[in-house]
Amino acid sequence: MKEVVIAGVGQTPVGEHYDISLRELAYKAVEAARADAGGLHPQALYVGNMLAATLSRQGHLGTLIADFCGMTGIEASAIEGAGASGGLALRMGYLAVASGAVDTAIVVGVEKLTDQTVSNVNAAIATTTDADYEAEQGLTLTALAALLMRRYMHEFDVPQGAFGGFPITAHANGATNPNAMYQRAINPDAYLKAGMVSDPLNMFDIAPNADGAAVILLTRPEILPSKFSHPLVQITGSSVATDTLALHDRPQPLSLHAARVSIESACQQAGVSVGDIDLFELYDAYSIYPPLILEAAGLAEAGQGWQWAQNGQISLQGELPVATFGGLKARGNPGGATGVYQIVEAALQLRSQAGKNQVLDAKTALVQSLGGAASTAVTHVLQTNN
Amino acid sequence: MDIPRHWRLRKQRYALVGEVCDNCDAKLFPPRDICPDCGEEAKTLYSFSGHGEVYSYTTVYDPPVGFEESAPYTVAIVKLDEGPLVTAQLTDLEEKEVEIGMPVEMVTRKLRSATDERGMLVYGYKFRPILNASLV
Amino acid sequence: MSDPNSKLLTPQNPVGIVGYGAYVPRYRLPASEVSRVWTDSMGATPIKEKSVPGLDEDVATMSIEAARNALLRAEIAPTEIRAVWVGSESHPYAVKPTSTIVAEAIGAVPNTQAADWEFACKAGTEAMVAAMGLVGSGMAGYAMAIGMDTAQGRPGDALEYTAAAGGAAFIIGPEDDSLAVIESTYSFVTDTPDFWRRAYQKYPEHGHRFTGEPAYFKHIASAGLAFLEMTETTPEDYAYIVLHQPNAKFPQRAAAKLGFEPEQVKTGLLVSEIGNTYSGAAIIGLTAILDEAQPEDKILLISFGSGAGSDAMALRVTESIEKRRHLAPKVRDYISRRTEVDYATYVRMRGKLVMK
Numbered sequence: 001m002k003e004v005v006i007a008g009v010g011q012t013p014v015g016e017h018y019d020i021s022l023r024e025l026a027y028k029a030v031e032a033a034r035a036d037a038g039g040l041h042p043q044a045l046y047v048g049n050m051l052a053a054t055l056s057r058q059g060h061l062g063t064l065i066a067d068f069c070g071m072t073g074i075e076a077s078a079i080e081g082a083g084a085s086g087g088l089a090l091r092m093g094y095l096a097v098a099s100g101a102v103d104t105a106i107v108v109g110v111e112k113l114t115d116q117t118v119s120n121v122n123a124a125i126a127t128t129t130d131a132d133y134e135a136e137q138g139l140t141l142t143a144l145a146a147l148l149m150r151r152y153m154h155e156f157d158v159p160q161g162a163f164g165g166f167p168i169t170a171h172a173n174g175a176t177n178p179n180a181m182y183q184r185a186i187n188p189d190a191y192l193k194a195g196m197v198s199d200p201l202n203m204f205d206i207a208p209n210a211d212g213a214a215v216i217l218l219t220r221p222e223i224l225p226s227k228f229s230h231p232l233v234q235i236t237g238s239s240v241a242t243d244t245l246a247l248h249d250r251p252q253p254l255s256l257h258a259a260r261v262s263i264e265s266a267c268q269q270a271g272v273s274v275g276d277i278d279l280f281e282l283y284d285a286y287s288i289y290p291p292l293i294l295e296a297a298g299l300a301e302a303g304q305g306w307q308w309a310q311n312g313q314i315s316l317q318g319e320l321p322v323a324t325f326g327g328l329k330a331r332g333n334p335g336g337a338t339g340v341y342q343i344v345e346a347a348l349q350l351r352s353q354a355g356k357n358q359v360l361d362a363k364t365a366l367v368q369s370l371g372g373a374a375s376t377a378v379t380h381v382l383q384t385n386n
Numbered sequence: 387m388d389i390p391r392h393w394r395l396r397k398q399r400y401a402l403v404g405e406v407c408d409n410c411d412a413k414l415f416p417p418r419d420i421c422p423d424c425g426e427e428a429k430t431l432y433s434f435s436g437h438g439e440v441y442s443y444t445t446v447y448d449p450p451v452g453f454e455e456s457a458p459y460t461v462a463i464v465k466l467d468e469g470p471l472v473t474a475q476l477t478d479l480e481e482k483e484v485e486i487g488m489p490v491e492m493v494t495r496k497l498r499s500a501t502d503e504r505g506m507l508v509y510g511y512k513f514r515p516i517l518n519a520s521l522v
Numbered sequence: 523m524s525d526p527n528s529k530l531l532t533p534q535n536p537v538g539i540v541g542y543g544a545y546v547p548r549y550r551l552p553a554s555e556v557s558r559v560w561t562d563s564m565g566a567t568p569i570k571e572k573s574v575p576g577l578d579e580d581v582a583t584m585s586i587e588a589a590r591n592a593l594l595r596a597e598i599a600p601t602e603i604r605a606v607w608v609g610s611e612s613h614p615y616a617v618k619p620t621s622t623i624v625a626e627a628i629g630a631v632p633n634t635q636a637a638d639w640e641f642a643c644k645a646g647t648e649a650m651v652a653a654m655g656l657v658g659s660g661m662a663g664y665a666m667a668i669g670m671d672t673a674q675g676r677p678g679d680a681l682e683y684t685a686a687a688g689g690a691a692f693i694i695g696p697e698d699d700s701l702a703v704i705e706s707t708y709s710f711v712t713d714t715p716d717f718w719r720r721a722y723q724k725y726p727e728h729g730h731r732f733t734g735e736p737a738y739f740k741h742i743a744s745a746g747l748a749f750l751e752m753t754e755t756t757p758e759d760y761a762y763i764v765l766h767q768p769n770a771k772f773p774q775r776a777a778a779k780l781g782f783e784p785e786q787v788k789t790g791l792l793v794s795e796i797g798n799t800y801s802g803a804a805i806i807g808l809t810a811i812l813d814e815a816q817p818e819d820k821i822l823l824i825s826f827g828s829g830a831g832s833d834a835m836a837l838r839v840t841e842s843i844e845k846r847r848h849l850a851p852k853v854r855d856y857i858s859r860r861t862e863v864d865y866a867t868y869v870r871m872r873g874k875l876v877m878k
Contacts, residue, residue: 123450133416138453146444248471400627480861495578518851
C-alpha cells in the first residue's frame with residue numbers, strides 16, 4: 001500500500017440550510033477543499049450520503065456532484081452505510097489512492113436532513129435499522145439508543161446523570177467552532193433539568209439532525225509540490241467492520257463488537273496503541289455511545305466508560321480529548337457527512353490549525369464513525385510528523 | 387403500499403414463528419436461515435411460546451411517520467424464554483410500571499396502517515404484562 | 523334424531539363445544555362519563571361501564587386472542603380446524619376477510635373454510651349454528667365460530683353508553699370430545715328494521731323504543747318459547763340462561779317472561795361490567811357460565827340480532843369442563859383487568875376525534 005495524505009479539507013457550517021440545496025451544499029465544501037489543496041484535480045469522487053434518495057428525492061449522487069462541481073467525466077460513486085456513510089466514502093478514497101489506482105481522490109460527505117418534516121425524517125432515519133424487525137415495531141434510532149442506555153444503567157448500576165459529561169464537553173468545544181450548529185456551552189445543572197425525549201435519553205443526550213457538507217482531498221505525497229501550503233496529515237490506519245444490523249441479534253448488546261474490531265485493526269495498521277492517541281473523534285449522536293466506544297477501544301472496563309467524562313479527562317486539555325470541535329452533539333449531525341467532518345476536524349488538529357479548539361502537540365488522532373447501533377464501524381488513524 | 391413486504395412475513399409477525407437449528411438446537415427469531423451459534427443452515431420452522439421478559443425499554447414520544455396515531459408508545463427488547471432477543475412494542479401497560487425483568491407474553495395487535503386509512507392493516511407481535519400468571 | 527322437517531335443528535352426528543375462549547379489552551368507560559358530557563349527568567345510565575378497545579386492537583386482534591384461548595382448551599392442533607368463521611358488525615375491512623387473518627394467526631391455514639358473518643348482534647351464534655351443521659353432518663371434525671365486536675355508537679346517542687368491545691370463540695367438535703354438548707338449536711327470524719347501519723356510515727341508527735317490544739322481546743320470546751316447547755323442557759331444567767344483553771334491563775325482563783329466575787340469569791349477565799359487545803354479547807355471557815358450570819348443568823342460550831332474529835340453543839355441560847376450563851384465561855381474568863378512561867381518552871381511542 002502506498003502512503004496516503006490529506007491534501008485538502010473543506011466544510012460548510014452545520015445547520016438548517018433551508019436555502020441551500022444538496023448539490024450547492026456539496027459544492028461549497030468541494031470548492032473550499034480544492035482551494036485548500038492548491039487546486040489539485042482529482043480522478044475519482046466518492047460521496048458519503050445516507051438519505052438523499054428518500055429525503056431529497058435524489059439518487060445518483062456521485063454523478064450529480066461531479067457534474068455540479070465541474071468535474072464531469074471523472075469516476076464517481078456514492079456509498080451508503082447509515083451514519084457511517086462519510087467514513088465509508090473516505091475508506092473508498094483511501095483504498096483508491098493507496099492501491100495506486102488513482103493519484104488523487106476527492107471524498108464528499110453531504111447530507112440534508114431538513115428537506116422534510118420531522119416525522120418523515122424520523123421514519124427515513126429508522127430505515128437504517130432493521131426495517132422488518134425493528135423499524136416496523138416503531139423503533140427509531142433515538143429509541144434504540146435509549147434501549148442501550150437503559151440496559152447499561154441497569155447492568156452497571158449507573159445513575160441518570162452519569163452521561164452528562166459527554167454532551168457538556170461537546171458543547172464546550174462547539175462554543176468556539178464557527179461551523180458548529182450549537183455554539184453555546186451548557187452546564188451540568190441544565191443537563192440534569194433537560195426534558196426527557198425517550199427515557200432515559202433527555203434532549204441534551206441527542207445530537208441534532210442537520211445539513212452539512214465536508215470534503216477531503218486525498219493523494220500521495222509525491223504528487224504534491226515539495227513546499228506545500230500546509231502540513232501533511234497521513235492516513236496510517238483504515239478499517240471497516242460490521243456487526244449484526246439489528247441490536248437484538250447480538251449476544252452482548254452492550255459490547256460494540258464492530259467498533260472494537262475496527263479500532264484494533266486501524267491501530268495495528270498504524271503501529272500505535274490506543275494509549276498513544278492524542279485525540280479521539282468519536283460517534284456521540286447519543287450520550288450512551290461514547291462510554292460504550294471507550295470500552296470497546298479498551299480504554300475502560302465494561303460499565304466504566306462513563307467515568308471518562310467525570311473529571312475533565314476528555315476536555316481539550318485532558319488526557320484524551322474527544323469531540324474537539326463539538327462532536328455530533330454540538331457541531332451537529334449531518335448523517336452521512338458526519339464521518340467526513342470528523343476527518344476534517346482531526347486533520348485541522350494535526351495541522352495545528354484548530355484555533356481555539358487546538359489540542360496541544362496533537363500528532364495522532366483516532367477517528368471513528370458508526371452506522372445504526374454501531375452496526376457499521378469505520379475507524380481511521382491520522383498522523384503527522386510535524 | 388408495500389403489500390408483499392408485509393405479507394411474506396405474516397407467519398413470523400402474527401405468531402412468532404421462527405427457526406430452529408437442526409445441528410445445535412438454537413432457537414432463532416427473527417428467522418435468519420444461518421445459525422449464529424454454529425454457522426449451520428437453520429431453516430426448520432419453530433413456533434415460539436411467546437413468553438419472555440423485558441430486557442430493556444423506552445417510550446417514543448416523537449414517532450416516525452406511520453406511528454403518529456399510537457404515540458406515545460413503549461418499545462422494548464424482550465428476551466424470549468427460548469433465548470433470542472426481539473424488538474417489540476409493549477401494550478396494555480396502563481397502571482403498570484415497566485421494569486427490566488418484567489415477565490411478558492406475546493399478543494397479536496395492529497402495528498399500524500401501511501399508508502393511511504385506505505391502506506392495508508399491518509398486524510404483528512407485541513408483548514404485554516402476563517394476564518394470568520397461574521397459566522404460565 | 524335429525525329430522526329435516528323439524529323446525530328444531532338437530533345435527534346428524536352429535537356435536538358440542540370442544541374449546542371456548544373469551545376476550546375483553548382492558549379499558550373501561552364509566553357510563554357516568556357519557557352522561558357527564560351529554561346530559562349534565564342527569565338521568566339513569568343503562569349499565570355501570572363498558573369495555574373500550576386499545577388503540578392497537580380491532581376485531582381481528584381480539585378474535586385471535588379468543589381463538590387462541592379456545593384452542594388451549596380444545597387441546598387440538600389448529601390444522602384440524604376446517605372452518606374459521608368470524609361474526610361481527612365491525613370487521614376491520616369492508617372487503618377482505620377477518621377470518622383469514624385469524625386463521626393464519628392461529629395456524630389453521632390453509633386447509634380450512636374462512637368467512638366473515640354479519641347479522642347485527644347474532645352473527646356469532648349464526649356462525650355457531652353453521653359450525654354445528656358442518657361438524658354434525660360429518661363434513662368436518664372441528665369448526666371455529668367467533669362473535670366479536672368493537673361496537674359503534676354515535677357520540678351522545680343512547681347506544682354510546684353501552685356499545686362495547688369483546689366477544690368469544692368456540693370450537694365445535696364431536697360430542698365425545700366436548701366440554702358442553704349442544705343438543706339442538708332453533709332460530710326465529712323476521713324482517714324487522716329496529717337497528718341498522720347503512721353502507722359507508724360510521725354509526726348505526728335505531729328505532730328507539732321500537733327496538734324493544736317488536737324486536738328484542740318478540741324475537742327472544744318467540745325463539746325461547748318455541749324452543750322449550752319443541753325440546754319438551756321447562757325453565758327448571760336449566761341451571762343457567764344467557765340472552766343477548768344490550769343493557770342490564772332487557773335480558774332480565776325477557777328471562778323472567780320466559781319463566782326463569784334471577785339466579786339462573788346472573789352468571790351470564792356481564793353487560794353492566796363490560797357493556798354490549800354486539801356479536802359477542804350473548805356468547806361472552808356463555809363463557810362466563812362455562813367458567814363456573816358443573817357437569818350435567820344445562821344452559822339455554824338465546825341470541826338476538828337486529829333486523830331481526832334470535833337463535834336458541836341448549837347446552838349440556840360434560841365432565842371434561844373441570845379440566846379444560848383452567849387451560850386458558852377466564853372471562854373474569856379479563857374483566858378484572860381494568861383501566862378506567864375518561865371521555866376524552868375514549869374519544870381518541872375510538873377514532874372519534876376529528877383530525878381533518
